[in-house]
Amino acid sequence: MMIFYYLLALFIIALDQLTKYAVVIYMDIGESIELIPDFLYLTSHRNEGAAFGILQGQMWFFYIITVVVVAAIIYHLHKYGKNSIMIGLPLVLILGGALGNFIDRVLFGAVVDFVDTYFWGYSYPIFNVADSALVVGVGLLIIKMMSDEWKEKRKSKHGSNAVDHNNG
Template sequence: MMYYFVTVLVLLIDQFTKYLVVANMQIGDSVTVIPGFLYLTSYRNTGAAWSILEGKMWLFYVITVIVVMIIIYIMQKYAKGHPLFSTSLALVLGGAIGNFIDRLLHQEVVDFISTVFGHYYFPIFNIADTALSIGVVLLLIYIFISDSKAKGTGK
């Protein structure tokens, strides 16, 4: 049950930061946080990562509902007692729902975190995207650790 708190926390932070961006910045406005590296840039995305599948909201609705149901099922059935597994799923769940709320209410996702690495401008993202990414990395770590333990014990 504690892991749903992580999901709700991600949702609250995600939606609050998006609200602040929409309320205080025009699309295209940018504020320097760390010169040459980190900026807050108001942007809207009607697609998924890197703007793929732009305008295909119906597809995002269907996929998100299915993914959310699967994650909740897995959390209830298999993740209990596995803190890393549960946390990874809670982060993915919070991120998925955060962007789903945007798509459902506004038919676009508010993105605002802009990073630059030398001459490479990484696609602008948000807190939900960050939670999703961290959740997937933690899930991969969990799978790697579980697989290593299973091989080490002869299972």
């Protein structure tokens, strides 16, 4: 199972880097290509910050945070991921995404973003494959944690009712 996880992380990193490479080589910064009118554009953008452009120019902060996050993910992947794909898969998506953007920060001093979307007139921040993997991974992890908490509450509720019926 672990080899599958690491191969998936490598695939995410490769897809991320390949798409970013194409944008860097074939597009000027700021250039935009309309793919679906009023909805989806390919826009060459560089982000020196984190999600939604926060913490612009804080590269050392991102280097340190990424190393810590990657170490924590690998630890948790080996501890919990081998027993549950519902934990392993989200962790691998986060791992691949974090490393994909880390490579950009090291190579370019900024993250290469290019997916530019508009929803009902709202311009969503431009993102990339690594960002998508991160968001999906975090979302799946939140769903897993909420599901586990719901199951635990349901189990304890039914367990306490069973005790009450036996005693009363």
